[in-house]
Amino acid sequence: MARIMALDFGTKRTGIAITDELQMIASGLTTVKTAELMDFLKKYFHDENVELVVVGEPKQKDESASESEVYIKEFLKAFAKKFPEMPVKREDERFTSKMAFQSMIDSGLKKKKRKNKALVDEISATLILQSYLYK
Template identity: 45%
Template sequence: MGVFISIDYGSKKTGLATTDTNKIIASALATVKTKEAISYLKKFNQQNPIDKFIIGEPKQKDGSPSIVESEIATFINLLNLSFPSISIERYDERYTSKIALNFIKQSGINKQKRKNKSLIDRISATIILQSYLESKNNKS
């Protein structure tokens, strides 16, 4: 039984989150340099089989694709080549960075650590994954 991995793609850094094997709870995994994300996921997959990738789908307020969407499409192609047997789903990630920042503020983390974009990326990936899991459970 494998896990789901959520990917909050960024041009420079990418946030990752994972589920437990029961696919109930999402947990922050790592923030990696985007150019190293595929190799990180290959190593992770050797120890923890991945069943599915959930990739954040950034959209403008009006629902149109974000400017980074073409980069994400290229990344998805690389992911498909590297993991041909693992399915990929997209999930709306609007406002996850704002939600993550609010979560960090409410948790009492000091201002210096709040500015750590890597932390925001990991938490955003976790929010994307937990939201995805909840949406699937609500449909069951």
């Protein structure tokens, strides 16, 4: 089987998570500068067998799209152009940043490490992927 990847897309940074080959375990992979995301994905897709990308879908409490959805749609158009064979699914990402921060507290990370926004993005991507896998 191939891996499934999840992206917590942001205008500055994008958190990335990936499954194992059996698609049972979601793990944080890294956070990359969004400006470098396409190059990262190109290399990763070349090196690893990925069958699906799950992209977080930010929504308001009333189910309407969040302001960042505009940027995500632009990214998805560029992604489809660069990787036309790669299927994409969307997954609700409401509260993932808060849940990521709470998981950092629960795991005993010191306050200084909890300020690492890149780590929050990576954990958020992992939560998005877990949500997709365990539906």
